[in-house]
Every structure is written in structure tokens, then in C-alpha cells.
Amino acid sequence: MTYLIDAWLDRPQPYLRILDRETGKVCAVLEEEALDELRDQGDLDVISLSSSEPGVQKEMVRSLFLFCYARALRPANELH
DSSP states (O other): OOEEEEEEOSSSSOEEEEEETTTOOEEEEEEHHHHHHHHHHTOOOHHHHTOOOHHHHHHHHHHHHHHHHHHHHSOGGGOO
16 A cells, blocks of 8 residues: 655645555544644654655654554543
8 A cells, every 4th residue: 555645834724644645544643632743742844755765765654653543542531
């Protein structure tokens, strides 16, 4: 399965989506609060997002999925 990162970070309500490249199905969505958390942690690298190197993109997708899963597992009172 291959993925595509669709990121709109420079708009009033930024978001980042991970899409299944073959079907276009949205697999994960990160909105402003989650993106701020990623930036604060130093895990949101705009250069990596715009890289055309498959290895860099694969690692970015892996990191984003792990962040989404970890965030989903946190108790609601621990979210920022």
C-alpha cells in the first residue's frame, strides 16, 4: 500500500491528510491542534514533507501514522 501526503499548512485552518495513493481514501487527518503539537515536538519537518525521495516520504508517513495512533490512545484529558 502506498500513501500520499496532502498538506495545507499555510492556511488559516491548516491540515494534513494521509491518503491511500491508489483509492484516494483518507487514512488519517491532522488538524491545527495536532499539527501544533507535532511542531512543538520538532516532528513536523516541512522539508521532509516536500521531499521527492521515497525513503524520506516513507519515514514521514510512518512517523505521522505513529503520532496519530499514539494521540488516539491518549486519555481525552491529556490532549492539549
